[in-house]
Amino acid sequence: MSVFTSIKGVTDCTNKFLLARDTIGGREVIEVTKRCNNKHACPCCMPYLYSQLAKRFEPLLDCWVLTGGSIYTQTLTLPNRPKSLIFKHDDIAKTWQKMGKSKGFGKLRTQYGVTQYLRVTEDVLRVKKSFPHFHLTWFFDRELTHFDMEAFCSAIAELWSVSAVKEGIRGTQAARQWCGPILVSNKSYSRYIFKHGYFNINFDPLAEMNLGRGLKPLDFLRAIDATGDLALIEVWLEYEHATSGRHRVQPSRNFLWSRASSANE
Ligand SMILES: [Zn+2]
Secondary structure, eight states: OGGGOOOTTTTTTTOEEEEEEEETTEEEEEEEEOOOOOTTTOTTHHHHHHHHHHHHHHHHHHHHHHTTOEEEEEEEOOOOOSOOHHHHHHHHHHHHHHHHHSHHHHHHHHHHTEEEEEEEEEEEBOSSOOEEEEEEEEEESSOOOHHHHHHHHHHHHHHHHHHHHHTTOTTGGGSOOEEEOOOSOHHHHHHHHTGGGSOOTTOOTTOHHHHHHOBOHHHHHHHHHHHOOHHHHHHHHHHHHHHTTOOSEEEOTTOOSOHHHHHHO
16 A cells, blocks of 8 residues: 555655674674654554554543543534645644634633643545544543533634634634543543554445545555545545644643653652
């Protein structure tokens, strides 16, 4: 699948090469495997990197709540207008930046005790109307009711809309910003939040309806591999361009992966 990518590093990821090194006994030749570590587009690196993140995230969720904190989740989107993915990624990044720098954002975090958050970018890819969005996991330093956390998320959604409008993005008020608690279990949520790194074994890359609904990047790449469809390849190249140099998984500053360590410091 790497052959459908155009990013240098991804195309030759997992290539092996030989390296000679000096040892006490003389010279030794060792085989080294190259890894590109690209979290947007590498079918070789993403499953490993995302599984490592999920493994760290799950115990954090457990210990955060056990030590008296609360967690809520939110999805932030923009209206899906007929623009190229490159502009859509630009819009969502600019809106985030505007919101992050606003006084209102800092105030809300202080008011509700949001000491940290994790932002994960997701892309839904299809021939027409692909779109990126953000998944936020908010970490509150105290025990809060659903009502309080929902109020925080509503205020964030409002601030998000205002920030988008300030960036000249139209129709933002109509876009729905979803929020809610972690359902089922921390384990399933960790997998859900890092799902872009996994291959779905039930996924049929040749099924038409899958493509209509929109696909995660690696599933999209599998559909390209199975069909060789030029229209899909064009979307993929646009996606590569749009995500180049961007963060896929962005923890807030001084993010703690274990809450117990914050108490010890
Ligand atoms: Zn790679």
